[in-house]
Amino acid sequence: MCGIVAVVGSREAAPLLLEGLRHLEYRGYDSAGLATVHSLVSEDQGQLTCLRAKGKLINLAAMIDQNGAPGNLGIGHTRWATHGKPEECNAHPHRDSSGCIAVVQNGIIENHRALRETLEAAGVEFLSETDTEVIPHLIAKELHLLKLEGLPVCEAMLLTAVQRVLPKLKGAYALAVLWVETPSALVVARRQAPLLIGLGEGEFLCASDTPALASFARTILPMEDGEVALLTPLGIELYNQKGDRQKRSPSLLSGVNHVADKRNFRHFMLKEIHEQPETAELWVTRHLPEGLPADAPVALPFDDSFYFGIERIEILACGTSRHAALVGAYLLEQFAGIPTAVFYASEFRYAAPPLAPNTLTIGLTQSGETADTLAALAMDAERRENHGDSAFAPRQLGVTNRPESSLARQVPNILDIGAGLEVGVAATKTFLGQLFAFYGLSLNFAARRGTRSKEEIFSITQELRSVPNQLRSLVKMHDKLSEELAHKFADTKDVIFLGRGINYPIALEGALKLKEISYIHAEGYPAGEMKHGPIALLDPKVPVVSIAMPGVVFEKVLSNAQEAKARDAQLIGVAPEGPDTNLFDYLLPVPKVSEWISPLFSVVPMQLLSYHIAAHRGLDVDQPRNLAKSVTVE
Numbered sequence: 271m272c273g274i275v276a277v278v279g280s281r282e283a284a285p286l287l288l289e290g291l292r293h294l295e296y297r298g299y300d301s302a303g304l305a306t307v308h309s310l311v312s313e314d315q316g317q318l319t320c321l322r323a324k325g326k327l328i329n330l331a332a333m334i335d336q337n338g339a340p341g342n343l344g345i346g347h348t349r350w351a352t353h354g355k356p357e358e359c360n361a362h363p364h365r366d367s368s369g370c371i372a373v374v375q376n377g378i379i380e381n382h383r384a385l386r387e388t389l390e391a392a393g394v395e396f397l398s399e400t401d402t403e404v405i406p407h408l409i410a411k412e413l414h415l416l417k418l419e420g421l422p423v424c425e426a427m428l429l430t431a432v433q434r435v436l437p438k439l440k441g442a443y444a445l446a447v448l449w450v451e452t453p454s455a456l457v458v459a460r461r462q463a464p465l466l467i468g469l470g471e472g473e474f475l476c477a478s479d480t481p482a483l484a485s486f487a488r489t490i491l492p493m494e495d496g497e498v499a500l501l502t503p504l505g506i507e508l509y510n511q512k513g514d515r516q517k518r519s520p521s522l523l524s525g526v527n528h529v530a531d532k533r534n535f536r537h538f539m540l541k542e543i544h545e546q547p548e549t550a551e552l553w554v555t556r557h558l559p560e561g562l563p564a565d566a567p568v569a570l571p572f573d574d575s576f577y578f579g580i581e582r583i584e585i586l587a588c589g590t591s592r593h594a595a596l597v598g599a600y601l602l603e604q605f606a607g608i609p610t611a612v613f614y615a616s617e618f619r620y621a622a623p624p625l626a627p628n629t630l631t632i633g634l635t636q637s638g639e640t641a642d643t644l645a646a647l648a649m650d651a652e653r654r655e656n657h658g659d660s661a662f663a664p665r666q667l668g669v670t671n672r673p674e675s676s677l678a679r680q681v682p683n684i685l686d687i688g689a690g691l692e693v694g695v696a697a698t699k700t701f702l703g704q705l706f707a708f709y710g711l712s713l714n715f716a717a718r719r720g721t722r723s724k725e726e727i728f729s730i731t732q733e734l735r736s737v738p739n740q741l742r743s744l745v746k747m748h749d750k751l752s753e754e755l756a757h758k759f760a761d762t763k764d765v766i767f768l769g770r771g772i773n774y775p776i777a778l779e780g781a782l783k784l785k786e787i788s789y790i791h792a793e794g795y796p797a798g799e800m801k802h803g804p805i806a807l808l809d810p811k812v813p814v815v816s817i818a819m820p821g822v823v824f825e826k827v828l829s830n831a832q833e834a835k836a837r838d839a840q841l842i843g844v845a846p847e848g849p850d851t852n853l854f855d856y857l858l859p860v861p862k863v864s865e866w867i868s869p870l871f872s873v874v875p876m877q878l879l880s881y882h883i884a885a886h887r888g889l890d891v892d893q894p895r896n897l898a899k900s901v902t903v904e
């Protein structure tokens with residue numbers, strides 16, 4: 271995981287690095303650090319300053335204020351701990367034994383143990399538990415050998431040393447390296463982890479993601495897998511894995527909204543929950559204009575060939591995105607009649623089902639950067655390309671909130687959910703945006719395949735049009751109701767969430783939201799499954815949140831809730847008001863809508879209840895412990 275940023279130019283590097291890191295904190299916030307090199311006019315080489323602080327970026331900023339970090343060349347890092355605890359000693363940058371080479375890295379060096387043992391046997395002393403620390407030591411060794419070979423110290427020397435080290439590293443990495451002896455040179459490289467070069471005015475930058483570059487660069491050059499680059503104030507030299515010089519034109523950096531404004535809300539998460547009516551409104555305006563043809567009731571950016579001949583859909587996703595995928599699969603199967611399977615991307619990579627022909631593979635990731643989802647998509651494309659039979663050829667779609675992300679560079683078709691910047695680590699409005707994407711796909715597939723009548727399709731599109739307004743009043747009402755309820759349940763140790771059919775994934779999502787921001791143990795189950803074991807957990811101290819939306823399983827869910835009540839559980843119902851729902855001890859009322867669109871409403875009380883419980887407990891709602899907004903390691 272982690273975020274890296276690097277700069278070489280004519281300005282002071284530290285403020286740029288800090289600003290860049292601020293936009294990368296979503297990739298981890300266990301610790302942060304930077305290294306700068308200050309050119310000394312009197313000597314050939316520079317002076318290296320390395321500052322690292324445990325915890326959030328604010329701690330590093332204070333350290334820089336106190337100590338200063340002069341120089342126009344620098345690298346920075348924000349960490350999500352993989353190897354080694356989130357302590358200062360494990361924070362990046364890591365240096366070689368002489369302290370002259372500094373490295374920041376994102377990814378995991380899988381053979382670090384073997385490399386470390388070899389280096390230790392040669393007398394190298396390690397100061398951290400990280401996988402990264404092997405890299406500066408290996409570079410130092412190569413630089414030493416190059417010097418022995420008689421090469422004069424120059425920027426190309428650092429590049430060559432890094433190029434010699436890279437083949438020794440197994441795993442995924444994006445890294446940036448600096449060396450005091452070449453105070454105007456930065457070497458950067460990537461394999462299976464994103465890295466983009468930014469072209470600024472009088473400076474070149476490099477970062478894990480575009481928001482870190484947006485304030486400084488007009489154009490970007492995304493690095494391709496296996497590439498390494500030398501950046502100096504005079505320009506960029508880019509090489510592929512074989513060492514051949516690459517020439518590519520940079521592209522314009524546009525459409526990156528990096529302005530994070532909490533408005534008057536206490537937390538970003540609360541603001542983002544309140545923005546959901548807007549997310550819905552935007553989607554309706556963009557995708558449901560009046561007067562669309564009957565066979566394409568939703569305006570999506572795909573032509574006929576996209577829909578043609580699809581017999582199966584496989585969706586790869588993680589976390590909350592996977593829950594949206596489960597709702598999507600329900601719609602694609604039950605509404606549009608296409609067999610659809612959802613996979614944890616991390617499982618699919620190593621245990622994919624046998625290849626099926628004419629399959630659309632959907633990668634669902636709001637960030638567009640989740641390593642497992644990207645790798646699962648790449649693996650699937652590769653095995654399909656190798657198959658040879660055109661019926662098995664890859665047909666891939668990426669659904670994301672970040673149309674400029676790595677996902678968009680990897681798959682040919684992209685559906686932008688357009689939810690706008692989401693800062694809170696817990697996904698809320700992007701989840702809603704993902705659901706809308708599946709309504710769009712399912713309606714278009716159903717219309718083309720004739721699996722639903724024109725009237726049914728029309729009725730759903732009309733219902734979707736009224737969602738923004740209904741959500742407006744729902745969010746307001748539940749903000750208040752959930753806050754009141756949160757006081758009662760803030761000290762609870764375990765909560766069970768029940769749902770069925772299209773609302774079963776919403777029960778999973780309710781449990782995940784509660785776990786990740788309030789640290790309360792929660793489980794989501796299909797309501798009918800309770801009696802097969804989990805019901806043993808129930809007692810008066812375990813509240814049960816039951817999602818009961820009118821439809822095919824309404825009465826069944828109510829019966830399952832009764833079964834929980836009979837075991838003295840406290841029942842919280844997410845259901846429309848009415849005589850049927852009197853059994854709940856507490857009711858979080860939702861409008862009586864068609865079951866098809868009910869998840870768009872039932873998820874709101876889940877989000878707000880979790881939010882208010884976490885806020886009541888005084889927790890860091892927007893940056894919960896151990897998490898990151900974008901999971902860029904396997």
Ligand code: F6R
Nearest residue numbers: 589590591635636637640696697
């Ligand atoms: C939960 C959450 C995570 C993400 C998961 C996938 O609130 O945000 O579970 O859903 O890490 O992230 P994306 O959608 O970026 O692939």
